Amino acid sequence: MKAVYISQYGGTDVLTCGDRPEPEIAPGEVMLRVRGSALNRLDIGMRSGRGYQGPLPRIMGCDVAGEVVQISPDADTNLSVGDHVVLDNRVKCAGNCEYCIQGLDQYCPQQKRLGVDLDGGHAEYITAPAINAYKVRDDMSFPEAASLPLACHTAWHCLVTQAQIQPWDEVLIHAASSGVASMGIQIAKMMGCRVITTAGVDWKIEKAREIGADEVINYRETDSISRAVMELTNGKGVDVVFDVVGADVWEESMLSLKPNGRLVITGVTSGARTEMNLSVLQGRPLHLMGSGGRSRRTFGDVMTLVNRGELRGIVSQTFPLEEVAEAHQVMEDREFFGKLVIES
Ligand SMILES: [Zn+2]
Numbered sequence: 229m230k231a232v233y234i235s236q237y238g239g240t241d242v243l244t245c246g247d248r249p250e251p252e253i254a255p256g257e258v259m260l261r262v263r264g265s266a267l268n269r270l271d272i273g274m275r276s277g278r279g280y281q282g283p284l285p286r287i288m289g290c291d292v293a294g295e296v297v298q299i300s301p302d303a304d305t306n307l308s309v310g311d312h313v314v315l316d317n318r319v320k321c322a323g324n325c326e327y328c329i330q331g332l333d334q335y336c337p338q339q340k341r342l343g344v345d346l347d348g349g350h351a352e353y354i355t356a357p358a359i360n361a362y363k364v365r366d367d368m369s370f371p372e373a374a375s376l377p378l379a380c381h382t383a384w385h386c387l388v389t390q391a392q393i394q395p396w397d398e399v400l401i402h403a404a405s406s407g408v409a410s411m412g413i414q415i416a417k418m419m420g421c422r423v424i425t426t427a428g429v430d431w432k433i434e435k436a437r438e439i440g441a442d443e444v445i446n447y448r449e450t451d452s453i454s455r456a457v458m459e460l461t462n463g464k465g466v467d468v469v470f471d472v473v474g475a476d477v478w479e480e481s482m483l484s485l486k487p488n489g490r491l492v493i494t495g496v497t498s499g500a501r502t503e504m505n506l507s508v509l510q511g512r513p514l515h516l517m518g519s520g521g522r523s524r525r526t527f528g529d530v531m532t533l534v535n536r537g538e539l540r541g542i543v544s545q546t547f548p549l550e551e552v553a554e555a556h557q558v559m560e561d562r563e564f565f566g567k568l569v570i571e572s
Pocket residue numbers: 320321322323324325326327328329333336337338
């Protein structure tokens with residue numbers, strides 16, 4: 229079958245579009261004819277070998293949507309051949325580790341990621357445990373479906389599970405145009421929050437408002453995001469900061485929070501190391517939270533909202549399999565809003 233894979237780590241030139249063996253369905257699994265797989269920062273990390281060192285060759289693509297073409301006879305599932313589904317990226321143990329037994333599968337130590345530890349979705353076919361496949365509405369396009377699983381689940385996990393946003397919260401979400409942040413804006417609005425976000429160019433500012441942001445700070449035109457936040461909140465600061473950027477905004481995030489505010493971080497694209505002024509914490513009781521694994525239950529919750537039409541995938545551009553390298557370049561150049569999707 230046609231697939232995009234890497235045999236070594238490096239720049240976009242290591243992405244090879246060629247032939248790979250079709251996967252064989254294992255007990256408990258479904259096979260999909262892949263129709264779309266979205267790019268994530270995880271793909272860039274995997275390709276470059278920064279932070280991810282799985283065995284090679286590996287078919288790329290962490291976010292997958294497609295059509296069910298085969299179901300293992302012993303799979304315990306309500307799915308039928310022909311169903312349109314998305315895949316939960318994390319494949320967990322058979323349910324017998326100490327965490328999964330307690331229903332805390334987000335902490336399963338044996339979890340493997342599609343497109344990193346297992347072959348991914350930049351291919352014509354993929355297999356995955358039936359429990360990882362969730363049905364989506366037939367009228368949703370495959371690129372939109374593919375744009376949702378990782379971005380939507382990550383944003384939901386950070387804002388709802390971790391930071392526990394409430395309707396009265398004011399929330400600062402950095403980098404509106406990123407896939408996770410653009411879903412975060414929609415989720416925070418849906419939950420009734422007032423959403424402040426950041427962007428660096430006019431067309432992204434406009435788009436951020438279109439998807440629900442109440443206020444957009446142009447970070448290129450302000451020397452202090454936290455000062456802009458204070459101006460927008462009558463000097464009080466925000467209840468929650470959702471950070472997909474990392475080092476570049478860390479200090480500004482701290483200074484944007486109200487006393488007792490919550491910060492949740494899931495991305496470090498601008499760098500993972502920073503100096504921290506500990507007196508900020510001495511002066512104000514802040515809650516700093518990481519992201520980490522996500523549960524099957526919250527994946528089901530968020531897909532219910534997707535199927536109800538409450539949350540929409542934002543597809544910036546689609547590419548054929550042969551142009552995955554170009555898509556990686558667009559992602560690294562950050563000239564897009566939402567998600568880049570590879571069609572197989
Ligand atoms: Zn487990």
